Amino acid sequence: MNKWLQDFNLWLRIYRLSIPLAKMLKNVYMVERRWDWMKLLWIGVDDTDSVNGGCTTYWAVTLMEELRERWHVGLPRLIRLNPTIPYKTRGNGAVAIPVWGDIDIEELADLCRKHLDNNCWLDDRNTNPGLVIVEEIHEKLRIFAKKALRDVMTYEEAMELIEDLDIQHYALRNGRGVVGALAAVGLDVRDPTYELLTYRHPSRFGTQREVDRNSVFKADEIAYPLVWDTVDRENDEVVFTPGSPDPVLFGIRGKSVFAIIRAFLIIRSEEIDKFQLFITNQSTDMHLIPEKEVDVLRDYRSYRLKGVVIEKPYTHIGGHVFFYLETRFGKVKCAAYEPTKQFRNVIRALHPGDEIVVYGSMKKRTVNLEKIEIIKLAKIVDYKNPVCWVCGKSMESAGKNQGFRCKRCKTSAESKIEVEIPRELSPGLYEVPPRARRHISMPLIRVKGKNIHPFR
Template identity: 45%
Template structure:
């Protein structure tokens, strides 16, 4: 049996991954639970999301599916933050013998949930059409993520993945300040980077893996394998934990990115890879955001932004000039692309005028008066006017990314890139 759960949390507390970790332990009373469970991040631009737009899926062998369903529903009823307007839980249950029939259609549903916009009615109609057992609360928006998570579990070998070790606080500590020793996080990072990432943001002196919201998560270590995230977590010194879980996840995979050829194809609430030419000098606006325009081959333009939370990444964006050819990765809202990564493919040539050099001694000549040309005082050589010289750019072609403190869950960190055709500049 595969179980998908979504939308039990709120901005004020709870976390669907905590419920998944709890069920991972409790469902062993009903059969053998497969590890690792799945944590699936959905479209990051959806306005209805609470925090990270994550759904959870578990798989178990059981001879009493009805009891499993009753237990899962009772736990949702106990832990979901129903008082929050945005919290609309959903659970989906798929029998193993139905997997082959449902696998292709739910794979398509998963991809749409990560890259596109799905309505509640679409999810409910598909559940009815496929005759899938489910349970929804309030408006049932959680059915979207629950169904997508089941699609991820049915197709778990078909998509890129990473892992996250999530440690959870003792329940009496929820909502209070967290106690995690920064020095131990630094040691964990030293011993496991680049096999793990986004534990710390060195450039901005920030801890990234410890959340600030009043949810049950104490810290989360992300990395390429269960072994590396577990090793890093074992080095962390912190307050006592209630439990932990290692999730297989689509975090850090760029699964949300859609390639497009034209700016005209771009729509709000989607994420894209788009190539073009910088058409206006980046401008810093109120709030510290840096904005510029990108022009595609057909001449259509798109506003692009490095928002204030991207911190030092904005300095790189400010160095762009009209004529630079770039590829941008990011999410679009209000017809503005929020940059997650930038590939600088070709830099525009920048020229300035300077006094000519003496062909004999190599020193710059001096002006002999307005409109009278230039002369070398030592060699007495002359030149009629200034000369145009190419200026050196501080930027280099290559791949750049926002710092860890500003990274989206789904954005693929450059430490995972295996390209050899461009220089890669991972952000630390």
């Protein structure tokens, strides 16, 4: 009976959600077929939220509701930019919305401006909203977007491009949001993923989120690995709900839209006010600069660096683990901070002489590790007293520089023997657990053809 009721509830949800889900799938289909012939306009937006509330994706979803009354709106893009930027709010995500139809650009701009004026969280001095309307994605915009992801771009550089390409724009405060707004429109994402974001009822903003824990674990069991980072099994935590007072209830990330929907139908929670699927550059590692493209290492950039471990890693107060790596740029400090939990055990097991590749962002001249690849482990040897070949016991020292002997059997040997100590690690890729993963970092289950040690 219970099972029957559960099934009934599931079918009821499928019935109730069938129309919005079908519309969502139509949009995915249109993006994947790349309807290039269609005249599209792109609205890019960034930095409408603050640490006290709001979310740029929510701002975009509410704008899309208004846009749909007049024109066609496609699948929006959620683009994560340079994760180390000091003045970002949380995930540093910007949004781009495709619009088409019989568009009067002045009318569209007016609507967007009004929405920006009325719906930003300007309580925080670090909120500097920016909005652009792009009619054609120029090669210069693509280059700018890639730089915004890997480098630190300024407002002045963004304005230069805006004037050069004659892009409609609107900004509040110091206007720094235009950098992300441009990047969200221009970034070329080769291997995109999806995220289904659900939003809370406005009356609940700021209160404790109610999501049924068991249902989330069950959804993960069914949809993993096509869906990832909903739970952290090793640490027994639900990780897909934000901890901040923003409107997001939870976000389901994955490669397959069907797997995401499947997980979505299983999860039970408080009332969902709205939901929206985004196409994203999350879980792509697009922020990492390969070392062949680097001349000098700088703070606020993310790298993939090859090197040799110089000394045994050490644990600092607070549980942070550090070590030094000899690279072609010199000695580089690397860190696995406390929130990376079990990943620190991998780091602690490293040994001088190990050849590795580190993945992570540089801040205060230290690489904050997201992943490591062990290329070659150093051989660790220990010296032990030789073993008697008659009785099989360890020989004893016969005195200084006198060699070793077995008193009982009268056997002797000249020197200690070399014993190789087995290593706890094996070559391959290791990653931080889901709880510590950045939006933009690629989980190892997405890495093909390598010896991987994924964290679930």
